[in-house]
Amino acid sequence: MARIHLLDERTANQIAAGEVVERPASVVKELVENALDAGARRIVVEVSGGGRDLVRVTDDGIGMVPEDARLALQRHATSKIRSAEDLNTITTLGFRGEALPSIAAVSHLELITRPHDQLAGYRIVVEGGQIVAEGEHGCPPGTRVTVRNLFYNVPARLKYLKTSATEMAQIGDVLTRLALANPEVAFRFHSGHAQVFATPGSGDLMAAVTALLGREIAKELIPVDYRSDAAWIHGFVGRPAIARAGRSHQYFFVNRRAVRTIAARYALEEAYAHLLPGGRYPVCILFIEVEPREVDVNVHPTKAEVRFQREREVRAAVYQAARQALGAALLIPGTSISPGGEVRVPDREEEKAALRRGWVPPGAGRPGEGGGRAAPPPWQGSAGGAGAQTAAREPVRTYLPPGGLQAALAEKASKEVAAAGAPALDLAGASFVPRPQDPAELIRSLRPLGQVHRSYIACDGPEGLYLIDQHAAHERIFFERLYAAAExxxxxxxxxxxxLTLDLTPAQMAIWRENAALFAESGFEAEPFGGNTLLIHGVPAGLGTDHVARLVCDFLDRLQEEQVPPGTPVTERRRRVLAAMAACKAAIKARETLQPEDIAALLQDLAACASPETCPHGRPTIICVSVSELEKRFKR
Known part of the structure; x- marks a missing residue:
């Protein structure tokens, strides 16, 4: 008797659901992605019991005829691809045809759908993968999928779920990423009877960011727009002031798909290497546009990870994009300067008004395509003949036009809101985040007054009282000199x-041998002296000998714990780390008395630095207490 046999379809679907449907957030992700692929412009997500009791996704997409609705509940039935070759140019979020049957296999599912050119819709009810009812049904155009009692027939998976609050947090994160990736789509998210968030769907990325992440983050974002042969990087990066203790506020999108990408994350954090202290991570909303043939989106069961064909070039593009944006922004806290052209953040009343005017319930009519949308990248071709699905996947571009961002945003918002049939918002007179002056010019204009607590240098300046951390400032000076010399x-x-003799562990000695050239070019002259002993004959000028042993051991320990993506160039990064650690040891310490000539020399050297605003570890070197703040404190 044969021992090997084919599984029945119901069992196969339950097994497949284990990969595709991990938790309620997976259900939300798959259903919303289907809605986006269907060209939806308005999506409502309702959740109850952390997604275990109810998940309902309603959209105004193209809808399905009865035959397509039945096929959609079968495995590997899809409208996105016809052959394996189509995977090379896939631009839709879904393409495997596994999501809906996998969800239906482990829940009670109701599908109601209607194409825009049909008078009646169609309803299908599925329980545990079996269709139990179907027929015509009155409904607005679009699709509504209701999922109840998730994992009712898989007790082990049900037990695995976390608390309702934890599952809700996961769902919120998934929807935030999808809404950021599609600012031209109006999202509404409800938990029970409460609205969690709503986005206007105007196509303005900053409006979506404000609605989803809040004004405090939105007003601290810096626009990014960088192109290379391998990729186009656009979106926003956050100022160091809003850095987080984790990476939860790092949002990466590859061809409008929310993904985890170690390569891009590593490149971004490298760009902030000497702007943030240890344990702090930058905020970003970055879109990475590459030719579809050069990215593999089919390497993960939930498509949460991608692989780049030209990973090194993409990583370099992300790094350069972030560095370029950060270099254009001054990072001295507290200074107050003349208005310039940075991103405008709508106030709360504008957000509410835009939502009231721009929102149309699903099925109540579809707006025309906005005239303010940019053309897609060359490899996407024309949207003609591709239908609503292709149009919905066009990238949202963030331009920095020569005429100024303020006027461009006002014009763009007016066009898009008008296209949606809503009155335009008057953005022309709105206030923008100020653009600061050149930091070197500012530092040269300061007049030293003396030391505060033998740790801070007080100066009179154009906007008020400036305080300079003498240790951080000298650290920056020494770092740039040592790093430039090592390069x-x-x-x-x-x-x-x-x-000096230094006893190392076997692991440390092995790491030193691997990085001996790096030490040599940084000014260390050393050689093995038998066993695991190192003999040091010379150190970088100005470093002294008091901290050499500690510095070398700390650096070797750091390299031992270092984790970088395979194939990542590390020499430059390690050179920076060694220079930063050496600068910290050699710099003037707090509680050291400085003479007037020492202070003058320190300010002169700091003004000559490439990045005088922070020390190599990301702490600020200079802050300003404005005249208005002083007057407020003295109640004038």
Whole structure:
């Protein structure tokens, strides 16, 4: 008797559901992605009991005829691809045809759908993968999928679920990413009878960011727009002031698909390497547009990860994009300067008004396509003949036009809101985040007044009282000198009269041998002295000998714990880390008395630095207490 046999379809669907439907957030993700692929412009998500009791997704997409609705509940039935070759140019979020049957296999599911050119809709009810009822049904155009009693027939998976609050947090994160990726779509998210969030769907990425992440984050974002041969990077990065203790506020989108990408994350954090202290992570909303043939979206069961064909070039593009944006923004806290052209954040009343005017319930009519949308990348071709699905996947571009962002945003918002049949918002007179002056010019204009607590240098400046952290400032100066010399392999070496001996562990000695050239170009002259002992003959000029042993051991320990993506160039990063650690040891310390000539020299050297606003570890070197703040404190 044969021992191997084919599984029946119901069992196969339950097994497939284990990969596709991990938790309620997976259900929400799959259903909303289907709605987006169907060209929906308005999506309502309702959840109850953390998604276990109810998940309902309603959209105004193209809908389905009865035959397609039945096929959609069968595995590997899809309208997105016809052959394996289509995977090379896939632009839709879904394509496997597994989501709906997998969800239906582990829940009670109701599907109601109606194409826009049909008078009646169609309803199908599925329980545990079996159709139990179907027939014509009155409904507005679009599709509504209701999922109840998730995992009712898989007790082990049901037991695995976390608390309702935890599952709700996961659902909220999934929807936030989908809404950020599609600012031209109006999202509404309800938990029970309460509205969690709503986005206007105007196509303005900043409006979506404000609605989803809040004004405090939105007003601290810096626009990004960078192109290379491999990728186009656009969106926003956050100022160091809003850095987080984790990576939960890092949003990456590859061809409008929310993904986890270690390569892009690593490149972003490298760009902030000396702007943030340890344990703090930058905020970003970054769109990475690459040719579909050069990215594999089929490497993960839930399509949460992608692989780039030109990973090194994409990583470099993300790094350069972030560095370019950060370089254009001054990072001295507290200064007050003349208005310039940065991103405008709508106030709360404008958000509410836009939502009231721009929202039309699903099925009550579809707006025309907005005239303010940019053309897609060259590889996407024309939307003609591709229908609503292709149009819905066009990238949202963030331009920085020569005429100023303020006027462009006002014009763009007016066009898009008008296209939606709503009155335009008057953005022309709105206030923008100020653009600061050149930091070097500012530092040169300061007049030193003396030391505060032998730790901070007080200066009179154009906007009020400036305080400079003498340790952080000297640290920045020493770091840039040491790093530049190491890059040019011209570091000045201070020869030691009596060599230092340093006992290392076997692991540390192995790491030192691997990085001996890095130490040498940074100004360290050392050689093995038998076993695991290191003999140090010279150190970088200005470093001194008091902290050499601690510095070398700390750096080797850091390299031992270092984790980087395979194939990532590490020499430059390690050179920066070593220079930063050496600068911290060599710099003037707090509670050290400085003479007037020392202070003048320190300010002169700081003004000559490439990034004088922060120390190499990301702490600010200078802050300003404005005249208005002083007057307020003195009640004038």
């Amino acid at each position: 040019e392999q011209a570091a000045a070496v201070q020869r030691l009269l009596f060599p």
